[in-house]
Amino acid sequence: MRRITSLLFLLGLGLLIAAVFRDMAFGGAVLAGDAINATAAREVGAANFVSAVVLAYRGIDTLLELGILFTAAVVGGLVLGRPRPEATHDADAGFILRAGADLYFPLFLVVGLYIVLHGHLTPGGGFQGGVILASAFFIPVLARPGSSLDQRVISVIEGLAGAAFILIGLLAMTDGKAFLTPLLDKGELGTLLSAGSLPLLYAAVGLKVGAELAGLLAHLANAEAVD
Amino acid sequence: MDIVVLITVIVMLGSAVAVLLFREWLAALAAFSVVSLALSVLFVILRAPDVAMTEAAVGAGLGSLLFALALRRLGLWHIEKKR
Numbered sequence: 454m455r456r457i458t459s460l461l462f463l464l465g466l467g468l469l470i471a472a473v474f475r476d477m478a479f480g481g482a483v484l485a486g487d488a489i490n491a492t493a494a495r496e497v498g499a500a501n502f503v504s505a506v507v508l509a510y511r512g513i514d515t516l517l518e519l520g521i522l523f524t525a526a527v528v529g530g531l532v533l534g535r536p537r538p539e540a541t542h543d544a545d546a547g548f549i550l551r552a553g554a555d556l557y558f559p560l561f562l563v564v565g566l567y568i569v570l571h572g573h574l575t576p577g578g579g580f581q582g583g584v585i586l587a588s589a590f591f592i593p594v595l596a597r598p599g600s601s602l603d604q605r606v607i608s609v610i611e612g613l614a615g616a617a618f619i620l621i622g623l624l625a626m627t628d629g630k631a632f633l634t635p636l637l638d639k640g641e642l643g644t645l646l647s648a649g650s651l652p653l654l655y656a657a658v659g660l661k662v663g664a665e666l667a668g669l670l671a672h673l674a675n676a677e678a679v680d
Numbered sequence: 681m682d683i684v685v686l687i688t689v690i691v692m693l694g695s696a697v698a699v700l701l702f703r704e705w706l707a708a709l710a711a712f713s714v715v716s717l718a719l720s721v722l723f724v725i726l727r728a729p730d731v732a733m734t735e736a737a738v739g740a741g742l743g744s745l746l747f748a749l750a751l752r753r754l755g756l757w758h759i760e761k762k763r
Binding site: 456459460501503568576577578580581584585587588591595666670673674 | 697700701729730732733734737738741742745746749750753
């Protein structure tokens with residue numbers, strides 16, 4: 454009965470949203486996209502202009518987004534609490550999951566690092582690559598619940614990455630520019646070493662997101678086994 | 681192109697309803713991640729590969745993982761025997 458009620462509720466919500474959107478012009482509005490697309494490659498030097506927006510034009514938004522993620526991870530850890538030292542763990546998973554974890558760990562690591570390091574060239578970047586890195590480190594924990602990630606190492610990586618992001622932003626201010634202005638040589642458009650300090654910023658974002666989410670997932674997995 | 685969009689939307693709607701109707705927690709979780717995967721296909725068709733990547737990594741990957749861990753912690757991580 455409750456499921457039917459929620460379906461009805463969703464139907465009503467959908468009708469409401471449809472009614473609101475019916476009179477809205479879609480795609481006809483004046484958008485900033487074309488203007489940014491025309492100037493981003495010259496001004497920032499990033500081939501993927503989404504990352505030019507995320508890190509150069511709206512870098513402070515990204516910093517605040519990292520702050521939101523950090524707060525969420527801290528609150529998650531607070532709610533979950535610390536597992537008792539004598540608490541028992543679940544038994545190791547079956548052969549297929551264990552073998553799959555061994556196979557997927559290096560694959561996810563390479564894919565995640567690739568996406569982080571090529572964030573200024575191809576779609577993707579620090580957030581997406583960071584999530585994949587977190588899953589890479591988490592899959593072994595899923596296969597062998599007894600082995601846990603070292604929370605201290607994770608928080609050190611997370612803190613250093615976050616500090617690096619802010620430091621790169623502050624370095625621009627010593628030149629009298631605005632906070633998080635892209636630094637360094639722009640290089641040749643489309644090569645790996647281009648777009649100035651954007652790859653460094655994305656590496657910091659990737660490490661921070663990856664460490665944070667891996668810590669949160671490991672915290673959740675470390676919860677006491679169900680009796 | 682329109683047919684691909686139509687199929688993707690139908691898959692999304694079908695699995696979204698299936699999430700509500702499945703009695704197995706595991707099956708509902710799998711259907712939930714199918715919604716996210718189909719949505720990321722839709723984002724690729726709409727030429728938003730960055731958003732598609734985020735949807736696939738966060739929605740289908742991390743979200744399902746979080747739900748799976750929550751199910752395991754609540755002791756619902758098993759397939760019920762047929763009675």
